[in-house]
Amino acid sequence: MGALNNPVIAVIVSLIIAVGYFTMVDHYLMDMQGLDYWYLFRE
Template sequence: MEMMIIKAITNPIFWFALLAFGVVLLFVGKKMNILNNTAYAAMVSVVIVVAYFHIVDHYLMEMQGLDYWYLFRK
C-alpha cells in the first residue's frame, strides 16, 4: 500500500493529472459562478499550486539528471 502511494506521487503524471484536475475545477467553478466563493477558490488554488510546484521540482531536477524523489524511493 505504502509502496503504491510512493509510486504514485513520485510519478510526474500524477501531478499533471492533479494540475489538469485543478484547471477543470477552475472552469467548472467559472461556469457555475462559485469561483469567488472563498472555500472553493482556496481549494482550486491549492490544488493547482501544489501540483505546479511538484512539477517544477521534479522536472528541474530531472533536467540536471538528478532524482527529486531520492529520499522517498530509498
C-alpha cells in the same frame, strides 16, 4: 466563475493548482539535471 468567488472553493482550486505546479517544477527541474527529486522516498 461565480463558484470560484466562493472563498472555500477558491482556496481549494488555488491549492490544487499551486501544489501541482510546484511539485512539477521540483520534479522536472531536478530531472533536467539528471537528478532524482524523489531520492529520499525511493531509498
